[in-house]
Amino acid sequence: MAVGLGIMLNPLNSSMVSVAIARLQQAYRLDFTIVSWIIFSFYIASAIAQPVMGKASDLFGRRNIFLLGLIVAFAASMLAPLSPSFGWLIALRIVQSVGTSMMVAVGMALVRIHMTEKQAAALSILSIFLSGAAAVGPFVGGVLLYFWDWQAIFLVNIPFASASFLLAWRHIPKDRRATAAEGSMSVRRWFAMIDTPGILLFAAGMVALLVGLLSAKSSGHITIIHAMVGLSGFALLAFFVRHELRAASPFIPLRAFAKYPAMTWVNVEFLLVNFLFYSIFFGLPSYLQSVRQVNEFDTGMLMLSLGACSLVASPIAGRWIDRSGPRPALLLSAILMTFGSVWLMTLRPDSPVISVCIALAAFGVSNGLNSVGMQAALFASSPKSIIGVASGLFNTSRYLGTILSSLLIGIVMGGSFSFAGFRVLSIILAVTSLVLVGMSRRRREPGRLQETNSM
Known part of the structure; x- marks a missing residue:
């Protein structure tokens, strides 16, 4: 519980903001492209902070990094609602991202190190904290914005951070004393290492x-x-x-991409998957609020179908992939994304709002398939000797896909979110998803990948 309440703050804060873009535009009287930096800043900071803090934990201790992350996230969440300008809000959003990334970077490791019984069950619970927080984030944000204002999406972190800190301080064992080699490492050497x-x-x-x-x-x-x-x-x-x-x-071992081409293609595919998913994740709430004039609460309720379908599909995908490998699941996921994108292209300004749920369900199920399938494809394409490096590159691909999705929305929409811009966005997503279908069809069987890895 101590670790779970902490690591959930990163996906929760990255997803809650999806329904707050329109409100922030009104509050600061800015156009869409400028306000979209509330998304960019968080993911760029997370992409950098998570691997850095993972290395920092080896030097300063995992418990210390986890507790410090909670303090940083708590302080940023307290100060962000007081921001006198949007620039200050972005700065505190970056600080919040760094703080929450510190917990994600070491949370899983803490459980692996200190829990010797029922470890798999504990790790699965942490996965629920991570995926569940991302799934319900738009709904939580919608409720907070409907009954209060945008400041509430920061203040809601305070009770979770406080509870996690108290539990972690009491229950997470103190780190062992540093070895002579670790203790003699200078700050200058550590900066070179990262x-x-x-x-x-x-x-x-x-x-x-x-x-x-x-x-x-x-x-x-x-x-x-x-x-x-x-x-x-x-x-x-x-x-x-x-x-x-x-x-x-x-920082990013690029040579691994050239040395292991099968792993490289998995990362390219994962980048496209996240590009498609987060274009919908961040684009649809703004479309519903700015174009269709749906209030924040109803927007959150509609977006909940995306997360619910993803959570339901994940365990089913796990059993399917165990039997058949990742290729069939990933091909179906790409087809569902194509269907969802084409469905959005058919919407008219007077189409029933509930019809958006069909596209959300398609992308939600595909995300559930991808969350398991892409991880399995990574393991199948990556030699065991570099699995740590492979996992780091995998997360980098996730963040790059997310950043590119935000960039696409900002470029297509410009100053304001319009139905014409949303139609263009849907067309781009449909074309990209067709590319993903082609890549999934050409994917080699897991057995052949393993043969390649063993050579």
Whole structure:
């Protein structure tokens, strides 16, 4: 319970905000592209913080990192509602992301280390905390916004963080004393170990590229400044790739992609899966509120069908994949995403709002299939000797897909969410999902992947 209440804060806060975009636009009188940074900032910070904090726990102790993460998340949640400007809100959102990422990075490890009995049951419960929080996040956010205001989506974290801290302080055993090697590691050596230059290049490149693209779309034309900022982002990311290929301890081990092509294709597929899912996850609430004038509570109720279908499909997918391997489940998932995207294309401004649930159900079931199927495909395509690296790259692909989905919505919609923009978004998603169907059909059987890994 101590760990579960802590790690749920990251997916809960990443999903609650999906129904708050329209309200934040009204509160700060900003266009959609600027407000979308409430999404970008959280995922960029999470993509960086989780692997970094995983390494930090080896030096400073997992219990210490977990407790510190709770303090940071608590402080950010307290201060965010007092933000005098949107810039301050983004800064505190980044702090909140770092704090919640600290708990996710070490939460599973704490259970594996300290629970010697019924460990599998404990890990499955933690998975329910993670997937359940993401599933009910839009519903919780919708209820909070309907009865209070956007500040409530931050304040709701306080009781969970407080309860987790008290339980963790009392029940999580203290870390063992550091060994001589660990104790002698200097801060400078640790910064080198986590690849600080790579982290800075990645963060600066992503931010500059997104600023350049979104600023050009928001203003309606491309200026020299927009072009320079965007090109500087590309240049920084190019330097990042060059640095990672040469680094002794790279932040993102890019050489693994070239060495294990089967694993690379799994990550590309996973990126596209998350790109499709989160385009719907973040796009539909804004469509319902801005275009169809659905209130926050009803929007949350409609989005709950997405999470409910995902939760129901996951255990069924697990049994199916155990018998047949990941290929059939992933192919069906891609087909369902194609159907959901095409269904959204057929909607008219006067279509019944409840008809949106058909698309949500299709994407929800596909997400349940993907949550198990993509993990199984990763294990089938990755040699056991690099499974830690493979898992890190897998999570990076998840965050990149999420960031790209937010970027697409921002570019397509511009200053305001419109039905015409939503139609364009649906067409792009339909084309992308057809690409995913083709990739799933060409997927090799798990047995052949294992033969490749053993060579």
